[in-house]
Amino acid sequence: MLSGTQLSDGMRSVFVELLVHGPLSRAEAARRLDLSPSALTKLTKPLLESGFLLRQPVGDRGALGRPSQPLAVDPSRAALIGIKLTEDELFAVRTDLRAETQSELRRPLASHDVDDIVTCIREVVRELNGPGTAAAVVGISLAGTASGGDPVVPTSPFLGWRNVPLGNLVAEATGIPTVVENDVRALTAAQQWFGAGVGRSSFALVTVGAGLGCGLVIGDRLVRGAGRGTGLVGHMAIHDSGPLCEMGHRGCARAYASSAAIRRAVSGILDRPELTFEACLALAAEGQPAARRIFEDAGRALGQVVATVANITGLELVILSGEAVAMYDVCADAFDAALAAHTHWTSTPVDVVIKPFTFNEWARGAAVIALQHRILGSGA
Structure with a gap:
């Protein structure tokens, strides 16, 4: 494992369940993993002996019957x-x-x-x-x-x-x-085990920044795919008369919504080549018409990307992140409208959570x- 401890498949399942969802009582852990109490005891014994699991203090000692002592992973191990x-x-x-x-x-x-x-x-x-x-x-x-x-x-x-x-x-x-x-x-x-994806069997993380990316968890498994090429949404076609991206694709998502494309568009139309993405965002937030329009176009493109990912995978949640995700504040209406317009009519609307993460x-x-x-x- 992490320091030489050998894990069976059953021990791995118990360890991950307690790591992600713990502390859990023995009864709750056994129920979640569909194990008998004796099987759970057998699987947890070596993890307790090696110090990876700890017995937590009993919560309600006034309850009827023998109180169950919760188990938890020792995070300092x-x-x-x-x-x-x-x-x-x-x-x-x-x-x-x-x-x-x-x-x-x-x-x-x-x-x-x-x-x-x-x-x-x-x-x-x-x-x-x-x-x-x-x-x-x-x-x-x-x-x-x-x-x-x-x-x-x-x-x-x-x-x-x-x-x-x-x-x-x-x-x-x-x-x-x-x-x-x-x-x-x-x-x-990180979102699957310790973030907004905890408890969600299927979700996507869509990132917007220098490019656009998409991570997928389907049926509790992180998807990689053949050739390591999953989540390549950056060049998804949005409009056949849109701007060109740096690869020469016309009207793709990256040409509308990447931070570099937005900066080029705003600085070009305003004839201000010194503008950074952050400065462009500030202009849009202040209501500068050209900047606002370009960010709304980006929001519509991003909404279409999210809807398409949700339509194809049938997932429950999309987490929107990346170093340029702050643009959501100025294009939320355009994003929401495009998401609704492109979501399949038979589908339940997907939940969207905004997570403005740092590089750390x-x-x-x-x-x-x-x-x-x-x-x-x-x-x-």
Whole structure:
């Protein structure tokens, strides 16, 4: 497991149930997992003996019958390190087993050279570990086609990488097992176990920022798909007479709703090339007509993307996030109208939750996806 403890499939199920939903009474844990009391006792015994599970204080001692002593995972039993790589920075966190952040830091990337980045990661891991117990696993998330079961990053467009064995290189440099995963899937994993997705069998995380991404959980499983290519919604067709994206696609979602496309459109129409995305957003919030119109177009595109994802998968919830998600505040009406217009008439309207995460939250996602792989293996 995380420190040599071997887990059977049944033990994994019990551990994850208590990690995500605990503390739980023995009776409730057995009911949720469809186990007999004796089977639950057998599965929890080695986890209690190894210190991964704790017996919690009994709540109501005045209740009739013998009170049930709740069980919970000891979150301090192991530490995790999560790292998010962007085009020019590294964000890192150290967390406990429940992904509660203990410390965090950020570093600029001197270059995109693989050796330089591995050296930076090694130094960050050393600093986060400090003089105490070393983390049990390192998770790294980045934009690209990485998948946690494979240490090789086939492509990472922002870093200009192809077929980089990043997982192996970091594991060798730090001496700690390392998992590398696509950043949107890693953030989805954090929401699945410790965020808005807890208790939801099927949901999607749609991110908007430099691009558009989509992470999917269907039937309680994080979807990866063949070729690591799930959730590629950025170039979904929105309107055949719309603007061009940087790949030459006309009227795709990315051409309307990415932060770069919005900045280009607003700065171009106002002849103000110095404008940042944040400045464009401020103009729209103040009611500047051109900026407002461009953000409303982006909101409509995003609403259509969410409706299409929901129509295809039949999911219960969409979490909307990413570094540009603050634009929802100025285009909510357009988003909601497009979502309603494009949702299939037989479908129940999907719940939408807005989560304005920081890059450190993405790093926390990397820690969670690494934890999932260490507990569940490649089937996480």
